[in-house]
Amino acid sequence: MQNQKTPSGIKIWLIDDDELVRSTTSQWLGLSDHDVVEFTNPLQLLDDFSENESCVIISDIRMSPMDGLSLLAKLLEKDPQVPVILITGHGDIDMAVSSLRDGAFDFLEKPFDPKRLSITVEKAIEKRQLWLNQHYQNRYLDGLEGLEELIIGQCHPIKQVREQINTFAKMDTNVIVYGDTGCGKELVAQALHKTSHRSEHPFVAINCAAIPAELFESELFGHEAGAFTGANKKRIGKIENASKGTLFLDEIESMPIAMQIKLLRVLQENTLERVGSNQSTKVDLRVVAAAKTDLQRLDGFRQDLFFRLNVSQIHLPTLRQRGDDIPLLFKHFCRQFADERGVPIKKLSPIDHETLMIYSWPGNIREMRNIALRYVLEPNTTIAKILNGYHTQEPNYQYSPLPLSVKVQDYERSLIDSSLERCKGNIQEALEILQLPRRTLNQKMQKYGLNRSDYLDNQDS
Numbered sequence: 001m002q003n004q005k006t007p008s009g010i011k012i013w014l015i016d017d018d019e020l021v022r023s024t025t026s027q028w029l030g031l032s033d034h035d036v037v038e039f040t041n042p043l044q045l046l047d048d049f050s051e052n053e054s055c056v057i058i059s060d061i062r063m064s065p066m067d068g069l070s071l072l073a074k075l076l077e078k079d080p081q082v083p084v085i086l087i088t089g090h091g092d093i094d095m096a097v098s099s100l101r102d103g104a105f106d107f108l109e110k111p112f113d114p115k116r117l118s119i120t121v122e123k124a125i126e127k128r129q130l131w132l133n134q135h136y137q138n139r140y141l142d143g144l145e146g147l148e149e150l151i152i153g154q155c156h157p158i159k160q161v162r163e164q165i166n167t168f169a170k171m172d173t174n175v176i177v178y179g180d181t182g183c184g185k186e187l188v189a190q191a192l193h194k195t196s197h198r199s200e201h202p203f204v205a206i207n208c209a210a211i212p213a214e215l216f217e218s219e220l221f222g223h224e225a226g227a228f229t230g231a232n233k234k235r236i237g238k239i240e241n242a243s244k245g246t247l248f249l250d251e252i253e254s255m256p257i258a259m260q261i262k263l264l265r266v267l268q269e270n271t272l273e274r275v276g277s278n279q280s281t282k283v284d285l286r287v288v289a290a291a292k293t294d295l296q297r298l299d300g301f302r303q304d305l306f307f308r309l310n311v312s313q314i315h316l317p318t319l320r321q322r323g324d325d326i327p328l329l330f331k332h333f334c335r336q337f338a339d340e341r342g343v344p345i346k347k348l349s350p351i352d353h354e355t356l357m358i359y360s361w362p363g364n365i366r367e368m369r370n371i372a373l374r375y376v377l378e379p380n381t382t383i384a385k386i387l388n389g390y391h392t393q394e395p396n397y398q399y400s401p402l403p404l405s406v407k408v409q410d411y412e413r414s415l416i417d418s419s420l421e422r423c424k425g426n427i428q429e430a431l432e433i434l435q436l437p438r439r440t441l442n443q444k445m446q447k448y449g450l451n452r453s454d455y456l457d458n459q460d461s
Helices: 019-031 042-048 068-078 090-101 114-142 156-171 185-194 213-221 257-269 303-309 325-341 350-358 364-377 383-393 404-422 427-434 438-447
Strands: 011-015 036-039 055-060 084-088 106-109 175-178 203-207 246-250 286-291 312-315
Touching: 011 019, 011 042, 019 036, 019 114, 036 042, 042 055, 042 068, 055 068, 055 114, 068 084, 068 090, 084 090, 084 114, 090 106, 090 438, 106 114, 106 438, 114 325, 114 350, 114 438, 156 185, 156 312, 175 185, 185 203, 185 246, 185 286, 213 257, 257 303, 325 350, 325 364, 350 383, 350 404, 364 383, 383 404, 404 427, 404 438, 427 438
Parallel strands: 011 036, 011 055, 055 084, 084 106, 175 286, 175 312, 203 246, 246 286
Antiparallel strands: none
């Protein structure tokens, strides 16, 4: 179902056989910009409902020909993740409390406070949206093929990057890839290589910032035996090794001026001379250069080399600019690491999802891979806890502080987690330690992705 009013796209399915209660509740939800679908018959609602429906359900308990608890059970059989909010009369409170154990999202006692209804519905929508997002992510990642297996993402800038790769790969021209550290510039270069006619030949990567100046010429151009002290045998350089394939020059802005001149000559004449040799060697290569800043405006970078390289350009977005791709990419890395290490895949809790979206990701994709690995390998951790650990353990780390609200929620989660661990999953004991009502604890456990079964000590507590 498509929704034009609710920003999340989640509709509210409301069922109550009391017309006054139903219409009043529907009007209130409509004032909050929710799209409400009204039902008078639970069997009709059940018939219309299907797994992964974009909806949250509000149901009365006392109805015919099926009561709300029976409807709850049938709905959860179809979709165990659908949030069902029950509306109860005073005499149904004990029944409603027990329904929380049976999978109800929450219950509201008649006459209910409209503001309380709005808050509960918003929480249910958040849960449903998170579940549907994760379901979509799994389906998307399971169906990856072709170029999308290398350059993952659904945001507009990444779709543009894939289109450019497809276009430039066929053109066989030199390309400059611009992007911040950790954005995936080498991955784009590999994609250009793999989708071109050069894919059967070498892809050779060089980080220009990592090569000492005195070794640069030998590393790129190779040398003959005896060309200098220590050159005991002939060595083929990176450029010659990349012939017929692709040469990737990362951080090309760090290349010494003398080497820029020699590289320009190679690109102009398609030949090179090894150090210590007077003979030219033919080379056939495509150059993909990567830089963090505009090479045309960079002091110390030769403009003639820039124009030789600048046949085509690709600009990569930062991770922060990729919006909904952030949890999708995190899921991809988690699945990858879990599969490699044979461990179960953890589901993101709402607070983990919120942290992913709030954090500024100064290290981009490279940083996310590290966080995902820690998240997969460390049981009962949270993304906020890992990020805070980066700040305290690595003084030189470019830290982007998390909001106080996220830190407070992470601390609250750790208290509930430790209490459940201490009580071996005994909810009653945990309630006494935390001094919380049962419903509040259930809601917080849902919010933080905490499951009682994970704490049981081989017994029902």
